[in-house]
Amino acid sequence: MPSAFGRHFYICRLPTNSIMKKRFLLPAVLFASVLSAQNNFKPIDSIVNTIGTKVAPGFSVCVLQHYKVIYSANAGYANIETKEKITDKTLFSLASISKQFTASCIVLLQQQGKLSLDDKLSKYFPDFPNAGTITLRNLLNHTSGIKDIGSVSFLRGEDDVNYSNEDIYRILSTLDLNEAPGTKFSYTNSGYWFLAQIAEKVSRMPIEKFSQRYIFKPLKMND
Numbered sequence: 001m002p003s004a005f006g007r008h009f010y011i012c013r014l015p016t017n018s019i020m021k022k023r024f025l026l027p028a029v030l031f032a033s034v035l036s037a038q039n040n041f042k043p044i045d046s047i048v049n050t051i052g053t054k055v056a057p058g059f060s061v062c063v064l065q066h067y068k069v070i071y072s073a074n075a076g077y078a079n080i081e082t083k084e085k086i087t088d089k090t091l092f093s094l095a096s097i098s099k100q101f102t103a104s105c106i107v108l109l110q111q112q113g114k115l116s117l118d119d120k121l122s123k124y125f126p127d128f129p130n131a132g133t134i135t136l137r138n139l140l141n142h143t144s145g146i147k148d149i150g151s152v153s154f155l156r157g158e159d160d161v162n163y164s165n166e167d168i169y170r171i172l173s174t175l176d177l178n179e180a181p182g183t184k185f186s187y188t189n190s191g192y193w194f195l196a197q198i199a200e201k202v203s204r205m206p207i208e209k210f211s212q213r214y215i216f217k218p219l220k221m222n223d
Helices: 018-023 025-035 042-052 095-111 136-140 149-155 165-173 189-203 207-216
Strands: 002-005 008-013 059-065 068-075 077-079
Touching: 042 059, 042 068, 095 136, 095 189, 095 207, 136 189, 149 165, 149 189, 165 189, 189 207
Parallel strands: none
Antiparallel strands: 002 008, 008 059, 059 068
């Protein structure tokens, strides 16, 4: 969860275990607040030491200044059930930070001449309702009007992480738009689900493979 504060770049990484999902927001805010004071790490040390003595959801925090690590600490558990503690090697879900990489894939495909941000959604999903009024640009900037699949699944008493791509498309196809495309900003995971599917259709490869080839490998993003 990266945030910029002055000359520092703070990364507060939190575990992905489902037990912990509802408990990560407050610690993240606290960490950002206590670290905003330049080079004052005593408050975060206190939190690290407190969490470190408990079997509790934990975190990993790293502070960079001028691209050099000036503070790093881990505390708590990545998985309480298996008693797996958080370390420097713990993998964390990027969650919605991955949207930036999905958007990059779409822009790269436009630069390669394989699609246009002004393409209609109907070009790729001709059967989707109102697809002829929605552009890729609308999907990118959250102005498509398509309902958020996460909110929809919550109202249905379900978890969208258990949905297949077919489930998501089927559910969204039955729902009206929240508003006319291009008229209002409304954050929706659904738009980026469509963009990922489009990237795969156009590139003819999984989006993770496309990202690896055209983003991560050229930029030497090995972790």
